[in-house]
């Protein structure tokens with residue numbers, strides 16, 4: 001396959017590009033800076049510029065763009081950037097995909113689409129939430145419409161918390177837990193729908209090659225856990241206690257709206273579409289996932 005990847009320098013993109021290449025696929029990376037290697041093509045999502053030549057002949061486009069939702073306090077300007085970096089890039093890319101006639105678009109989204117669902121099981125058929133992340137995800141997914149309307153098989157990657165030792169939330173938490181500073185967030189009953197990075201990468205590749213997969217796909221492990229269960233599993237994995245409880249009000253006072261929506265709320269999301277299509281997870285439980293990613 002020839003696969004064009006946008007947002008390829010990030011946690012998921014780096015692993016996906018490397019995995020696609022080791023499978024023998026040809027990968028072109030869309031970069032927002034001047035190109036520095038023959039496999040790169042420059043695009044400018046803010047100006048609506050995508051090099052059609054890079055997309056011509058591609059079997060699939062994967063879009064993983066977006067500033068980190070936990071990388072800064074959610075000021076009005078940062079919330080706008082969270083939205084724009086996802087929705088504008090998706091709109092520009094989906095329009096180019098439609099113009100060129102690329103057969104498949106796999107576009108990032110997140111389980112935040114569902115809003116806070118307490119302990120209710122969430123599948124791809126569950127309706128969207130109404131908070132900031134949910135409405136952002138809804139508009140982000142809608143921005144793929146030019147591609148789906150043009151007949152491109154469009155897959156919406158509703159990712160859970162991606163577990164990797166090299167970055168993302170676990171990369172940050174690991175240091176705290178290793179020195180015994182881990183702890184539950186709020187009452188710990190909110191669900192953390194996790195997925196091991198290697199399973200996430202495999203699931204994206206699976207979606208690219210399975211014509212029966214279209215629309216929303218939960219990229220979450222088969223057994224989501226609560227924050228309290230996640231805390232206990234991570235403490236076990238690093239052989240340290242995690243005795244602390246970070247009260248919800250304190251977390252919200254320090255981190256603002258991100259804490260309320262991103263850390264103290266959750267989704268018990270299950271991968272119904274992937275499992276129905278026959279996808280096999282390598283890491284089925286939080287213990288297996290943490291055990292494998294933290295020994296690397």
Ligand SMILES: NC(=O)c1ccc[n+]([C@@H]2O[C@H](COP(=O)([O-])OP(=O)(O)OC[C@H]3O[C@@H](n4cnc5c(N)ncnc54)[C@H](OP(=O)(O)O)[C@@H]3O)[C@@H](O)[C@H]2O)c1
Pocket residue numbers: 006007008009010011012013030031032045064065066067068084085086089108109110111158159160161162163168169
């Ligand atoms: N990791 C998770 O746990 C998780 C969970 C749910 C959803 N997701 C979603 O999956 C996607 C990839 O996640 P990730 O963890 O790999 O993210 P990441 O490490 O933060 O990488 C995202 C990539 O987005 C691009 N980007 C950054 N700022 C941008 C901007 N202003 N405009 C356009 N593109 C920009 C960058 O790629 P270039 O510099 O190469 O353009 C960056 O490498 C994101 O959309 C994220 O929201 C991730």
